[in-house]
Amino acid sequence: MALTPKQQAFVNEYLIDLCGAKAATRAGYSAKxxxxxAVELLEKPDVQAAIKLAMEQRSERTEITADMVLQHWFDLATADPNELVQYRRHACRYCHGDGHAYQWRDIGEFEEAKTKATQNKRAAPTDEGGYGYTTHAAPDPRCPRCDGDGVEKPFFADTRRLSAKGKALYAGIKQGRDGLEVLMHDPQKAWDNVARHLGMFKDRLELTGKDGGPVEINSTGGVSGLLAAARQAVGDADRSST
Incomplete structure (x- = not known):
């Protein structure tokens, strides 16, 4: 039996995110x-066959397989945000200086500081703390200046060198009033999509009977009686929610 235009629209929309309720709403059915x-449509053999056929045709057109889609969502779900952005604490200038005095990177930095001090008529700095300062060093817990807390520093990775998982997680950058922001896709949503593609989530309707108890159904009417009773319960639930 051929699908109605609305049913076909539901099939087309269902392929977008595999969410029956959203697909039904986008296809023009009542949101309430x-x-x-969605449950009723997904139980229809004709609709099931149309969805399966549409998925197969889409895979042939795009050469994208279900395994490829699943791998993409899995990579996104398991990506480490630290690969994109990190909040680091590194040694302050006094952590590893000789006697915990100010430490310079090298003699060139020290000489430049002396020149600027002379030009601005300030006291010349000393190099008693020595050289070799680097932000890659960890804070010294004995440091009297920072008390071992070090100096905070945000770090943004070079997105050209991200792993496959990092690229899946990366969603671009945003320049705002507070500076640069790295945007990321939602890993939790990715996990939901992994579960949905593996069939762990099902579009189903939970029904309860009187006072929250189980639905009481007289089974003497056979399968048709069961379906009729279930539809009646659904109708009651819809009306009570309005």
Whole structure:
């Protein structure tokens, strides 16, 4: 049996995110009863066959397989945000200086500081703390200046050198009033998509009977009786929610 235009629209929308309720709403069905309608549509053999065919045709057109899609979501879900951005604490200038005096990177930095001090008529600095300062060194817990807390420093990775997982997580950058912000895709949403593609999530309707108890159904009517009773319960639930 051929699908109605609305049913076909549901099939097309369902392929976007595999969410029945959202697909039903986008296809033009009532938002209030979208979950119930989605369940009913997904139980129809004709709709199931149309979805399967559409997925197969899409894979042929794009040469994208379900395994490739699943791998993408898995990479995103398991990516480490520290690969993109880090909050670091490194040694302050006094942590590793001789006698915890100010430490210079090298003699060139020291000479430049002396020249500027002379030009500005300030006291010349000394190099008693020695040389070799680097931000790669960890704070010294004995440091009397920073008490071992070091100096905070945000770090942004070179996005050209990200791993496959890092590239999946990376969503661009944003320049705002407070500076540069690294944007990331949502790993939790990626986990949801992994679970959905593996069939761990099902579009289903939870029904309860009187006072929150189980739905009481007279089974003497056979399968048709069960379906009729279930639809009646759904209708009652929809009406009570309005």
């Amino acid at each position: 009863s979208a979950r119930r309608i």
